[in-house]
Amino acid sequence: MRPAESSAAEPAAADPSADEPSAAEPPADRPSADGTIRTTPRSAMRCVRLLLGCGSAAELLGTVLDEGPGWITGEGSALYLVDAGGMLRLTASHGLPDWAHERYGVVDPAGDLPAAMALRLRRPYLMSPEHTGVDYPNRNVGMGTGMVAVVTLPMVVDEQPVGVLALALAHRGTVPRRDLDVLETIGDACAHRLAHLLDHADVRTLRLPAPDGGAAAHPLVSLAVRASGHGAFERDLVTGESYWDEAAFRLAGRPVAPDGEAPELERVVHPEDLPDVQAALAEALAAGGRYRIGYRMLRRGGRATPVEESGEVMLDVHGRPVRIAGLLSEVRRREPGPATAGPAGARTALLLSLTRALSRAVTVREVTTAVTDVARPAFGAESVVLDLVDEGRLLPVSHTVYGGPRRAEPTRSADLSEGVMQDAPTRSAPLFSQPTGPKPDGAPAAWAVLPLVASGRQVGSCLITFATERAFGREDRTLYSAFAGILAQSLERARLFDTQHHRASELQRAMLPRTLPALPGIASAARYLPSTEGMQIGGDWYDLLRLPGGRIGLVIGDVQGHNAEATAVMGQLRSGLRAYATDGHDPAAALERTSRLLAELDTDLFATCLYLTLDPADGTLTAARAGHPPPVRITGDAEALELALPGGPPLGVEPGQPYPLAVERLEVGETLLAYTDGLVEDREEDYDESVHRMLGGLELWARQAGPGRIGSPAALERLADLLTLNVTERRSRPDDVALLLLHRAPSLPDSLHTGSTHSGA
Known part of the structure; x- marks a missing residue:
């Protein structure tokens, strides 16, 4: 995987825990910079931290592709920098054809190409697959490479443009707000790191070709910062480390530290202003985003200099503050600022800020x-x-x-x-x-x-x-x-x-299978995640059954409601449906009987359910659906398709209503995914768009896993982790989640049967 014009990032050291896939940080299994397959855990926070240590534009792009979220595909990605003439110049890329380098090596910021639009609008600019086919002469840029969307991210520091980052994504049609937040954070990290490199490194090593072919001067953004007399700072909120540039040390009247490590806040802020600064900082950390604080800075010799600190609190995908970056500037005439309330009022404000943070x-x-x-x-x-x-x-x-x-x-x-x-x-x-x-x-x-x-x-x-x-x-x-x-x-x-x-x-988990049975001819994996909002336990359940004649039964369902009653009803439905299935009733008849059972219970709740049977010998699937999302088939050609199963009403709504029975076929090497709607449902996104996005991710995973590896026990477990990753990274989970994966193998030795179930909090 590589940026075309410079050396790529060195692969990160292997994490000793990477052998055990994590639901929060799934292994990255695409090729690294040296062409090998890595399995180091990835996360947006880790990616941002690594970006802040990169030494070149090519290394930045390589780190985004190697360590960023798995839905950044890499194919067709590029990084542009603003040269001395104000043009966007292609500096590093991956997966771009030669014609694209020739045609889009230099982009006019005043034009209407995506890179120019993003920089001019100062916001991410998205292109769907249809747009990539229209905007670029070669349709292969957007088709057949795993890329289904492209985003161009403006890299701007203190209102000064640094460049543009273009990334290919595994999204269909739309990109959820939470993913855009991740992308903007990555773009901001790249921007600040590039600005830092351009400001501190030897100018001769950073010259970009000028439009006329000559050598460019130092980028305008760095010149503007230097000329203004501002000092730059950054604080790592995870480690507690803080750094200043040379201008910041000069502003404070202090010798430049060899490693750039800044002095503690208490040593540079006037004691009378410290409570105000702490209170304002607490508010900024709780809210995230940009802030501005005025205070007096203590210089050596006892003189106090009025300064203004303008910064931005950067959040990770969980909404936690991880980094602050900004500028320090001397205020020639002291403006009325937050320090006017007095120390007692400032301490009260700090306490109120902390109280608000803890109350949430x-x-x-x-x-x-x-x-x-x-x-x-x-x-x-x-x-x-x-x-x-x-x-x-x-x-x-x-x-x-x-x-x-x-x-x-x-x-x-x-x-x-x-x-x-x-x-x-x-x-x-x-x-x-x-x-x-x-x-x-x-x-x-x-x-x-x-x-x-x-x-x-x-x-x-x-x-x-x-x-x-x-x-x-x-x-x-x-x-x-x-x-x-x-x-x-x-x-x-x-x-x-x-x-x-x-x-x-625990009550709900006790009603779910502790393990999945090892069944001949299939591999399986399951996950269950409870809700995280309030006491919203729910009624999601799944089951994998041995049936007469060597057949296999797959059940997944969701009882309406999020309380103890829903859990109790779920337990009764699971037992009833299991009994009907093992008695030999086909899926349609079993659902009809279970619907009558629910109607006879002393409850107003209803439930959705999917029940299908599989014959491992010939792959015959018989299925019935009661208001439940249809299962997804992942083919050997890395396509993810919903099975077109006719459905009936949810269980308990129309007792006695027959359910249509559908017959399908699961070929050798194909995988089936059954899930409850909590896996894809998101308050910030249309449900159908969420499903399409999941399908795109499944296809990307299947292509990366490669033929013959999709149904291995390790790959199936990894897929289950990847599917739940999107859920575990949400700030809240209003619904519980259940999923069940089934893979038809040509012949699977008993020693390789997988039947694990994982539960997450």
């Missing part, structure tokens, strides 16, 4: 996420460790949401302060370190331990550590004590929710 958290994980994403950066803390009381013991809960190379620091901090943490639940007042005396090796420079008390009982404790020494004044102690009370109440509420939701989910 429902689960314990969401509470700890709010603490690490909002409270930790706002306080300027190095790390935060949360311990909860569980059967008289303190158990850590925050490590699972703290990432990056400094992941071990909270554990080390907890170990160093273990005695204090263990003593915290017996106290009612917080403990603060004093900036006197020697510190043990590796101990934080300053720390605060907050007892967490809710409803008169100890909930846990919170350790906040700082990289620099500080004195905790009376106002600071009051602020941290109030924060401890709010945090304790949030954790207590979240623990109660988690307990109730866990019990309900």
